[in-house]
Amino acid sequence: MEFKSREKLLYYARTLEGRTINDAVNFIPPEFISEFTKADEAEYKIEYKGKGGFGDFLEERFFHKKNDSESRPDFSELAIELKASPLKKLQDGTVTVKERLVLNHFRFVDIVKESFDTSKFVSKNAHLLLVFYFYMKNSVDYGNFKIDLVDIWDTLLRDSKQLEEDWNTIVAKVRRGEAHLLSEGDTVLLGACTKGGNKEKSMQKQPYSDIPAPGRALCLKSSYIKSIYKTLAADRENRHSEKSLQTGKVWKPLDVLLHERLDRYFGICGAKIARITGTKFNPKDKSRYARLMKPMLGLQKDENYHEFEAGNIQVKSVRIEANGKVNEAMSFRNIYFKDIVTEDWEDSLFYEELTSKFIFMFFRKKDKDDDDYVFDGFVLWNMPVADLETAQVVWEDTRNKIMNGDYKHFINASKKRIAHVRPKGRNGASLMETPQGTFEKKKCFWLNNEYIQEIVDNRTPFRPLVQE
DNA sequence: GCATGATCATGC
DNA sequence: GCATGATCATGC
Numbered sequence: 490m491e492f493k494s495r496e497k498l499l500y501y502a503r504t505l506e507g508r509t510i511n512d513a514v515n516f517i518p519p520e521f522i523s524e525f526t527k528a529d530e531a532e533y534k535i536e537y538k539g540k541g542g543f544g545d546f547l548e549e550r551f552f553h554k555k556n557d558s559e560s561r562p563d564f565s566e567l568a569i570e571l572k573a574s575p576l577k578k579l580q581d582g583t584v585t586v587k588e589r590l591v592l593n594h595f596r597f598v599d600i601v602k603e604s605f606d607t608s609k610f611v612s613k614n615a616h617l618l619l620v621f622y623f624y625m626k627n628s629v630d631y632g633n634f635k636i637d638l639v640d641i642w643d644t645l646l647r648d649s650k651q652l653e654e655d656w657n658t659i660v661a662k663v664r665r666g667e668a669h670l671l672s673e674g675d676t677v678l679l680g681a682c683t684k685g686g687n688k689e690k691s692m693q694k695q696p697y698s699d700i701p702a703p704g705r706a707l708c709l710k711s712s713y714i715k716s717i718y719k720t721l722a723a724d725r726e727n728r729h730s731e732k733s734l735q736t737g738k739v740w741k742p743l744d745v746l747l748h749e750r751l752d753r754y755f756g757i758c759g760a761k762i763a764r765i766t767g768t769k770f771n772p773k774d775k776s777r778y779a780r781l782m783k784p785m786l787g788l789q790k791d792e793n794y795h796e797f798e799a800g801n802i803q804v805k806s807v808r809i810e811a812n813g814k815v816n817e818a819m820s821f822r823n824i825y826f827k828d829i830v831t832e833d834w835e836d837s838l839f840y841e842e843l844t845s846k847f848i849f850m851f852f853r854k855k856d857k858d859d860d861d862y863v864f865d866g867f868v869l870w871n872m873p874v875a876d877l878e879t880a881q882v883v884w885e886d887t888r889n890k891i892m893n894g895d896y897k898h899f900i901n902a903s904k905k906r907i908a909h910v911r912p913k914g915r916n917g918a919s920l921m922e923t924p925q926g927t928f929e930k931k932k933c934f935w936l937n938n939e940y941i942q943e944i945v946d947n948r949t950p951f952r953p954l955v956q957e
Numbered sequence: 958g959c960a961t962g963a964t965c966a967t968g969c
Numbered sequence: 970g971c972a973t974g975a976t977c978a979t980g981c
Contacts, residue, residue: 581971774966775976806974816959820974902960909960915971916964930962931972938959 490521490553495567495616495641502552502618502639510551511632538629544573546631547620560593562613569616569641574714575624576637580827580922584637586718587624588836589673590709594684597668597695597702600660605653610679610707615645621718626831640721644709648678654742655679659707666698671705674844674871677743677802680710682835711841712801743802744869745954747848750787751867752953758861759852778806778852778862785850785864802846807941809865811857815942818902818935820913826923830892834881837888839934843872843880849944851951866951870944876907883908883934896929907940 492498501521505513534556537546548554548571554563562570575587592614605611621638628634644652655676662671673680684691684706692701709717754762759778763770766784770777782804809815821842834840847870852862872880883900887910890899899910914920914931921931 769967771966775964776966776974779974780967808976817976818960823972911960912962912964913973913975914964917962919964919971 491566492564495569498564498567498569498618499639499641502620505551505620505636506639507636509633509635510547513551513636537631542629543575543622543624543631543634544571547571547573550632560609560613562616564618567616569618570613571618571620573620573622574718576621576718577624580825584722586621586711586715589680589682589711590714591682591684592707592709594704594706597663597693597705601664601696603660605656608656610656611645614707615643617642617644619717619721621721638718638721638725640724642717642721651678656707663695664697666695666700668693668695668698668705669700669702670874671702672844672871672874672877673708673710674846674874674877676710677846678710678713680708680844681705682708710801710844711836712845716801743846747786747867747869748954751785751850751864754785754864755866755951755953756863758863760861762864772860778808778850782806782850801841802848803842804848804850807849807851807945808862809851809853809945811854811859813945815938815945818909818911818938819941820911821934821936823913823921823931823933824887824891824910826891826921826929829888830924832888834884837884839880839884840877843877846871851945868944868948876940879907882906883910887934891924894923894925894927896923899932902935902937905937905939908934908936911935 492501501518504516504518508516533549534545537543545556548556548563552563552571554571562568564571572590572592574590576584577587578584593609595609600608603609618641619639620636622634622636625634655678658676659671659679659681662668662675671681673682675681682705683703691704693704695702754765757765759781760770762768762781762785763777766781768781768784770781774780786804805819807815807819808817822838825838829837832838848867849870850867851865853865854862883906886900890896900906900908901911902909910932912930913933917930919931920928923929
């Protein structure tokens with residue numbers, strides 16, 4: 490089936506919203522019905538299965554397109570690529586995207602010959618027709634999956650600079666002969682994820698090194714596709730009102746932007762930064778330095794710098810004592826006992842957090858008798874692959890213990906495993922339901938303070954950029 | 958001294 | 970009321 494314009498395609502595709510595919514075919518606007526024929530149906534697959542099962546079903550049974558793996562976009566006449574993205578409901582009822590959106594698989598030997606502008610990524614994924622649906626575990630009854638939201642996302646109009654930088658980061662690594670060291674944490678929006686569960690089998694040659702590397706596909710990182718869903722879900726609320734105009738903000742590399750906003754606070758103590766930025770600064774508030782970070786970055790309380798939000802960049806404050814020591818571990822979000830047992834490592838919250846870019850903002854005590862810390866610069870950081878693998882061991886151990894109902898023997902800080910599990914709640918009465926139906930004290934993953942210490946020890950001395 | 962468990966102010 | 974982003978207090 491071909492469409493004359495993107496508006497027509499979207500109009501047709503939105504028949505799916507709020508329906509299942511089996512229902513939607515009964516509500517197709519009459520003008521489209523003559524567009525496909527019985528002959529098309531004869532070519533459909535009989536069975537759909539595997540990870541792309543729903544996508545294949547959708548493509549054939551609703552859009553009447555034969556499944557293919559061509560490098561052209563699915564609706565090549567409009568340069569629009571069809572992508573299905575599964576949703577899940579969290580315990581608190583929030584709807585969110587289940588996993589990263591996998592795009593084209595690539596070969597290391599091919600991608601090094603491309604430039605961003607001539608890349609397969611650009612020619613295939615500039616415009617995405619996104620179909621967000623509720624995934625049902627262990628079901629292949631794709632015709633009865635409920636579809637929540639359908640919209641077109643113009644990847645390259647929205648985020649082209651950051652995507653280009655990410656693409657270049659990935660390809661530069663392959664060109665350095667480091668394809669085996671690729672990590673989703675290297676990049677902000679676009680990721681290079683491993684493809685193929687069986688790692689032995691998916692090993693590939695890379696052009697500038699003899700070391701075999703796991704096959705990779707480009708993907709929109711989990712946090713990015715989540716943020717796209719949030720944006721489109723909000724757009725849905727005012728689809729019939731005027732669309733807001735693009736603001737045309739000038740894009741800058743993240744480090745330049747951070748220097749621009751943060752250099753002025755270098756060496757200044759918390760209380761004074763609070764005065765300058767008009768922020769509360771209560772010595773009893775444990776988060777008082779963390780609370781300074783948003784105003785320092787020039788963000789309103791409810792404002793998120795687009796790349797921060799979309800790329801899920803984590804901004805964390807780190808206190809350094811007068812003797813150079815980092816005393817405290819770094820906390821992450823609560824472990825949702827009932828959710829974690831359904832997750833795989835690469836779909837997990839902790840993985841998403843650890844493969845983010847981090848901005849560490851340092852606050853250092855100048856003298857051990859001081860009661861305030863001064864801003865001591867920042868670093869942009871992401872976790873090396875080897876450490877990510879260690880974190881995976883901690884995560885899997887934790888998930889397995891939760892599955893077995895063991896809440897007493899999580900990996901602790903003295904195991905020196907980069908990360909550990911520890912309580913995190915309002916008080917001892919902060920409980921959370923478990924998959925066993927019991928209630929246990931709220932916990933979360935922490936990065937060990939020793940690990941943060943290494944990052945502090947290895948940082949290059951902070952130098953404010955000279956302003957022209 | 959430091960690992961571990963407990964707890965806190967704040968914003969939404 | 971609870972998640973967030975942390976630090977505090979203790980006991981070994």
